[in-house]
Amino acid sequence: MQAPELRVTQWFNTKENLKLLDFRGKVVLIEAFQMLCPGCVVHGIPLAQAVQRHFSSDQVMVIGLHTVFEHHEAMTPVSLKAFLHEYRITFPVAVDKQGTGPLPDTMAAFGMRGTPSLVLLNQNGEIAAHHFGQVSELQVGAEIGCLLGGMAAATAAERRATHSGGCTDNGCTA
8 A cells, every 4th residue: 555645744864754755765764653652752753863873775765753642731842852852862853733623634544553563564655564563673773674685586587687688596697
């Protein structure tokens, strides 16, 4: 399933209004969080930070989505800016647009049940994984590895198909 576009009002840690379309060719990790959510602070955000540290930004893009569905008066953009500074969060973070119903727009569009939620998009912008609650670093790393490996396998297959010489599992000849 193709991922819906982010519906946001503001960005932090970037000067641009980012679009998911900008990241075609990369795996995208979206970490949906609220700064007053204990599971987000203890599990979700550190996991997103670990992914950002361990994978090349040429291959994996990490995006935070501050999606507030409770305690609106306490979780303002001013508070979020201080939170991002205190927790040393350096990946781009979007503020989800408030919807007409109880859930913010992007949260509703992705069918998120709460926070923390982690969504992985493949290199074509399709939803490859969707997790609610705590998810292990090992599982997310394996899912990202499979997505990256699938891209490498597809690229190798394309090279074999378009190469003028003969190719085997041992390599290609001119």
